[in-house]
Amino acid sequence: MALIVQKYGGTSVGDTERIKNVAKKIIESKKKGNQVAVVVSAMSGDTDRLIGLAHKITDLPNEREMDVLMSSGERVSIALVAIAIRSMGEKAVSFTGRQVGMLTDKVHTKARIEKINAGRIRAALDSGHIAIVAGFQGITEEGDVTTLGRGGSDTSAVAIAAALNADVCEIYTDVDGVYTADPRIVPGARRLDKISHEEMLEMASLGAKVLQIRSVEFAMKYNVPLYVLSSFAEGGGTLVTMEDETMEQVLVTGVTLARDDAKVSIRRVPDRPGIAASIFKPLADASIVVDMIIQNVSKDGFTDITFTVNKADCKKALKIMEPIVKSIGAAELNTDENISKVSIIGAGMRNHAGVASKMFESLSKDGINIQMISTSEIKISCIVESKYGELAVRILHDAFALDKINR
Amino acid sequence: MALIVQKYGGTSVGDTERIKNVAKKIIESKKKGNQVAVVVSAMSGDTDRLIGLAHKITDLPNEREMDVLMSSGERVSIALVAIAIRSMGEKAVSFTGRQVGMLTDKVHTKARIEKINAGRIRAALDSGHIAIVAGFQGITEEGDVTTLGRGGSDTSAVAIAAALNADVCEIYTDVDGVYTADPRIVPGARRLDKISHEEMLEMASLGAKVLQIRSVEFAMKYNVPLYVLSSFAEGGGTLVTMEDETMEQVLVTGVTLARDDAKVSIRRVPDRPGIAASIFKPLADASIVVDMIIQNVSKDGFTDITFTVNKADCKKALKIMEPIVKSIGAAELNTDENISKVSIIGAGMRNHAGVASKMFESLSKDGINIQMISTSEIKISCIVESKYGELAVRILHDAFALDKINR
Numbered sequence: 131m132a133l134i135v136q137k138y139g140g141t142s143v144g145d146t147e148r149i150k151n152v153a154k155k156i157i158e159s160k161k162k163g164n165q166v167a168v169v170v171s172a173m174s175g176d177t178d179r180l181i182g183l184a185h186k187i188t189d190l191p192n193e194r195e196m197d198v199l200m201s202s203g204e205r206v207s208i209a210l211v212a213i214a215i216r217s218m219g220e221k222a223v224s225f226t227g228r229q230v231g232m233l234t235d236k237v238h239t240k241a242r243i244e245k246i247n248a249g250r251i252r253a254a255l256d257s258g259h260i261a262i263v264a265g266f267q268g269i270t271e272e273g274d275v276t277t278l279g280r281g282g283s284d285t286s287a288v289a290i291a292a293a294l295n296a297d298v299c300e301i302y303t304d305v306d307g308v309y310t311a312d313p314r315i316v317p318g319a320r321r322l323d324k325i326s327h328e329e330m331l332e333m334a335s336l337g338a339k340v341l342q343i344r345s346v347e348f349a350m351k352y353n354v355p356l357y358v359l360s361s362f363a364e365g366g367g368t369l370v371t372m373e374d375e376t377m378e379q380v381l382v383t384g385v386t387l388a389r390d391d392a393k394v395s396i397r398r399v400p401d402r403p404g405i406a407a408s409i410f411k412p413l414a415d416a417s418i419v420v421d422m423i424i425q426n427v428s429k430d431g432f433t434d435i436t437f438t439v440n441k442a443d444c445k446k447a448l449k450i451m452e453p454i455v456k457s458i459g460a461a462e463l464n465t466d467e468n469i470s471k472v473s474i475i476g477a478g479m480r481n482h483a484g485v486a487s488k489m490f491e492s493l494s495k496d497g498i499n500i501q502m503i504s505t506s507e508i509k510i511s512c513i514v515e516s517k518y519g520e521l522a523v524r525i526l527h528d529a530f531a532l533d534k535i536n537r
Numbered sequence: 538m539a540l541i542v543q544k545y546g547g548t549s550v551g552d553t554e555r556i557k558n559v560a561k562k563i564i565e566s567k568k569k570g571n572q573v574a575v576v577v578s579a580m581s582g583d584t585d586r587l588i589g590l591a592h593k594i595t596d597l598p599n600e601r602e603m604d605v606l607m608s609s610g611e612r613v614s615i616a617l618v619a620i621a622i623r624s625m626g627e628k629a630v631s632f633t634g635r636q637v638g639m640l641t642d643k644v645h646t647k648a649r650i651e652k653i654n655a656g657r658i659r660a661a662l663d664s665g666h667i668a669i670v671a672g673f674q675g676i677t678e679e680g681d682v683t684t685l686g687r688g689g690s691d692t693s694a695v696a697i698a699a700a701l702n703a704d705v706c707e708i709y710t711d712v713d714g715v716y717t718a719d720p721r722i723v724p725g726a727r728r729l730d731k732i733s734h735e736e737m738l739e740m741a742s743l744g745a746k747v748l749q750i751r752s753v754e755f756a757m758k759y760n761v762p763l764y765v766l767s768s769f770a771e772g773g774g775t776l777v778t779m780e781d782e783t784m785e786q787v788l789v790t791g792v793t794l795a796r797d798d799a800k801v802s803i804r805r806v807p808d809r810p811g812i813a814a815s816i817f818k819p820l821a822d823a824s825i826v827v828d829m830i831i832q833n834v835s836k837d838g839f840t841d842i843t844f845t846v847n848k849a850d851c852k853k854a855l856k857i858m859e860p861i862v863k864s865i866g867a868a869e870l871n872t873d874e875n876i877s878k879v880s881i882i883g884a885g886m887r888n889h890a891g892v893a894s895k896m897f898e899s900l901s902k903d904g905i906n907i908q909m910i911s912t913s914e915i916k917i918s919c920i921v922e923s924k925y926g927e928l929a930v931r932i933l934h935d936a937f938a939l940d941k942i943n944r
Contacts, residue, residue: 146593183617186553188624198631199616202609209606210590217595224605
């Protein structure tokens with residue numbers, strides 16, 4: 131008997147027919163003799179519908195209230211999944227974030243899990259129930275509702291798997307695994323049978339929507355075996371696991387495209403010590419993640435600073451930057467949302483030179499201008515104009531022969 | 538400075554424009570120097586949409602899970618109202634049923650409030666916030682989610698008003714008060730300036746959808762002044778208050794129509810002691826409210842028993858009755874959902890005879906057959922075939938000259 135945590139995403143529970151199918155899959159797993167805890171996202175479209183309602187009222191809705199609003203979506207889906215399972219004769223009980231003691235910090239709309247009290251889930255499992263847990267939502271020590279950010283249900287699932295010391299965490303989604311690129315952009319993209327935590331982490335950070343970053347961090351930290359599987363098809367799947375030697379034989383494992391960055395530029399910043407801190411500390415204080423930063427060589431005591439933030443944070447960042455730009459005596463504040471980030475990822479990069487130059491060459495050959503670059507041990511990212519994003523992915527997938535990858 | 542509890546129903550918060558209007562009304566009240574706590578229902582249509590989803594999965598969804606499902610609706614509306622108020626520059630904070638300690642019994646889908654911990658609302662009010670509270674929902678001692686039944690937000694509002702010792706509880710709805718009859722059925726229906734708790738209680742029990750019964754009971758018990766007002770128009774309104782002498786001068790105050798009853802008949806029930814208990818106790822145990830009961834005169838040791846339950850409980854009642862009918866050796870179990878209940882209500886009936894006979898005569902004159910009758914001190918109800926329901930209301934409104942009522 132194994133203890134399995136399954137997670138079903140929004141499209142997997144997108145309507146009542148799909149919910150019934152999910153219920154059948156869950157019951158099958160239980161009938162094989164397993165204890166099954168299930169984490170469910172909101173029905174697809176539901177979260178966007180709720181955000182849309184708030185934005186019809188104001189551009190900058192209060193974040194505490196946004197969390198109350200958005201957390202309603204998973205209540206609907208956990209209740210419906212539990213209702214479906216019970217209607218098929220199995221015992222099931224739903225739990226909200228509060229009811230499983232999913233304690234988080236107080237950063238509304240992107241809270242981090244601090245502690246889980248798995249006692250109530252374990253008691254339900256031990257009494258023969260299937261536990262259906264609301265993903266994405268938590269609660270602060272004061273009892274306020276929080277949410278974990280887009281894709282937060284993945285993190286809920288891995289965190290619950292860790293807390294329960296589960297044998298495996300299965301992430302069911304609308305694709306049957308992790309691909310070398312988004313198959314909608316690159317028809318010849320290949321599914322990977324396995325991928326290292328680090329690679330997956332970079333892929334998730336860089337636009338592959340298949341898993342939330344935090345969930346991979348959790349899986350790595352607590353060594354939770356993580357499977358990405360399709361909720362619509364049998365078989366397939368990608369195992370996210372520890373890096374092994376065979377993995378390094380492949381230079382590049384994947385190409386990703388992220389459309390959710392925005393560029394913020396500040397021109398003629400007086401170049402004196404502490405100036406960067408005065409710009410970036412207020413952003414950090416507001417929990418705005420800054421991704422790439424470029425500072426030009428100083429000229430006449432002035433420099434230009436450009437950085438990228440998530441598009442969703444762009445308005446908030448502007449509001450914070452406006453008084454600062456004034457107070458430090460900089461000249462100009464601009465934003466550009468018309469950018470995409472294309473990245474190549476691979477554990478093999480660690481020990482091979484020449485990957486970066488091959489990337490830049492391939493892009494320039496087709497006239498694609500690179501606006502910003504950032505690199506880490508196992509990835510290289512370039513910011514390009516939005517309209518070139520998909521073309522860039524196809525060019526790089528070709529250049530590194532990912533259609534012939536063997537992993 | 539007064540402490541006002543306002544309640545806005547589903548149509549009042551039916552879309553984001555209406556939510557903004559409600560926010561303005563609330564702020565106006567605050568700016569007059571009042572402390573304002575607001576109870577909000579789910580956006581109109583939302584609860585029905587959720588129930589519809591559950592019923593697409595199964596006819597008899599688990600009630601614990603139904604409460605989790607339905608309680609999501611008010612989370613959406615409280616968050617949106619709070620967001621709207623904050624976007625207009627006032628301080629507001631939303632509270633779920635759990636967060637205000639709305640403790641109920643464990644009867645899912647129609648729980649009763651046992652206790653409210655108003656401390657968190659009071660603290661919010663005292664710090665200058667408008668408190669936005671989710672109606673309709675509560676929580677058991679074990680932390681399970683409950684709901685208070687249709688219209689439960691009215692009860693939430695009155696209960697909170699009582700707990701806060703509020704000066705007044707204003708129920709904003711889509712009509713501007715309590716009418717002698719539903720104006721959609723009787724165009725000449727008149728608005729009442731005031732109505733006694735008892736009359737309101739009967740009206741609410743008998744089909745007037747303007748207030749939930751429990752809310753009137755609460756208002757009576759804790760002597761909370763209750764106003765029914767329109768959220769769309771200024772002025773008007775009906776005060777629900779203690780009975781005074783002038784009220785008894787009117788024989789009949791209102792005519793109501795209820796379409797939510799179903800008739801259950803059991804034929805050839807062996808007429809022996811305890812037989813009624815064996816039928817009705819299991820229904821009571823399942824929290825099914827039985828309204829009218831008729832038992833025919835016994836013949837050959839057998840009798841027929843007919844009773845009415847809420848249509849929503851009909852399937853559940855049937856399921857409970859089937860084995861019982863078998864075990865007691867009765868002949869036949871039938872249900873009829875094709876009925877309506879038409880009632881006349883008036884505090885003046887207490888001291889006047891002849892009201893009942895006038896009602897029966899008026900109906901029979903137009904060929905309407907009465908299937909069941911039930912009376913109390915201040916009301917008379919008749920079950921008629923559904924298709925005659927609206928006609929019966931118009932006939933009785935005419936017969937008792939309610940278009941000329943003066944109260």
